[in-house]
Amino acid sequence: MVLPIQFPPSTNGEYCCKTNLDLYNSSVCQELATQAAKGRHLKILADTITENAVQVQLCEDGYCAWLSFAQINALEPATTVYQAIAFSRREIENHLPNIIAFTKAANNIPNYYLWGGTIGPNYDCSGLIQSAFAHSGIWLPRDSYQQEAFTQRISRDELLAGDLIFFGIERVNHVALYLGYNHYIHSSGKEMGRNAIGIDELNSTKDPISQAYYKKLWSFGRVMTSLS
Known part of the structure; x- marks a missing residue:
């Protein structure tokens, strides 16, 4: 047609x-x-x-x-066909400081949660994660449940800064980036979050947002490669 x-x-x-x-x-x-x-x-x-x-x-x-x-x-x-860049885990590790810095910089700019948002200043949860990695040339799947399936499953004891944390009840529907020291950064909506990017604690604290997400804790994942 x-x-x-x-x-x-x-x-x-x-x-x-x-x-x-x-x-x-x-x-x-x-x-x-x-x-x-x-x-x-x-x-x-x-x-x-x-x-x-x-x-x-x-x-x-x-x-x-x-x-x-x-x-x-x-x-x-397009003058040339898109070609994916292959990344090893070691190469990804070298980019993690920049990936974390991207999310913190996004947090410092006034923003709100935007369903479908992958372009700053307004993101949804998986859009923030995808954009942070893509800024370093590392492409992840678009949605949180796809990102969960794409990463290598790890235990909580294995968590390192730059790993992903997934939340959900019947299936994964939210993702955050682990910062270390029991804290993570994510873009959260109005119902459970702050309608913006923010940093929360990975335990059942008295803080209502951290507590609400802790109850939906699903799994932990490590980015081992990029989409090809």
């Missing part, structure tokens, strides 16, 4: 974002699913075109979402 607007074709099947883009859960384009930062690569899934939008797949993490035709001129044909 041909796109219902004038748009240059891509010889390699990939497009590049000329600016930050919002991507949506459906072709109605009302509920944010994720965001694509300037410079990200994506593919247009031409068989999903509707009157208002087209489904796209982000190349770095394989995530599929809907792009409104109102934003499609923010794409340009």
Whole structure:
């Protein structure tokens, strides 16, 4: 099917974002699913075109979402095909100070919890984690339950700064970055958190936010590699 607007074709099947883009859960384009930062690569899934939008797949993490035709001129044909960079665990360890610093810097800027947010200053929980690692070139899956499956399971006694902490009841639905010394940083919503990025304690303290998340503690994971 041909796109219902004038748009240059891509010889390699990939497009590049000329600016930050919002991507949506459906072709109605009302509920944010994720965001694509300037410079990200994506593919247009031409068989999903509707009157208002087209489904796209982000190349770095394989995530599929809907792009409104109102934003499609923010794409340009990619001059090269996206190629993932392989990282060893040792290389990832070298980047962990920068990854932690990214989250702390994000915490120091006024922000609020944004479902689907992966571009500062406003993030959702997994968006903050993905963006922190991606800032160092390390790509993780988009959603918290995907990140949990992607990481190597570890015990609480094995936790090191830069490991991930997962929360949930029936399944994982929240993720945080361990900072060491029994504290973690995360972007938390209004219901259980502060509607912003913040640092909480990994135990059942009198602090209501730390206590609420402690009751939903699910597992701990270590990033061993990047998406390829």
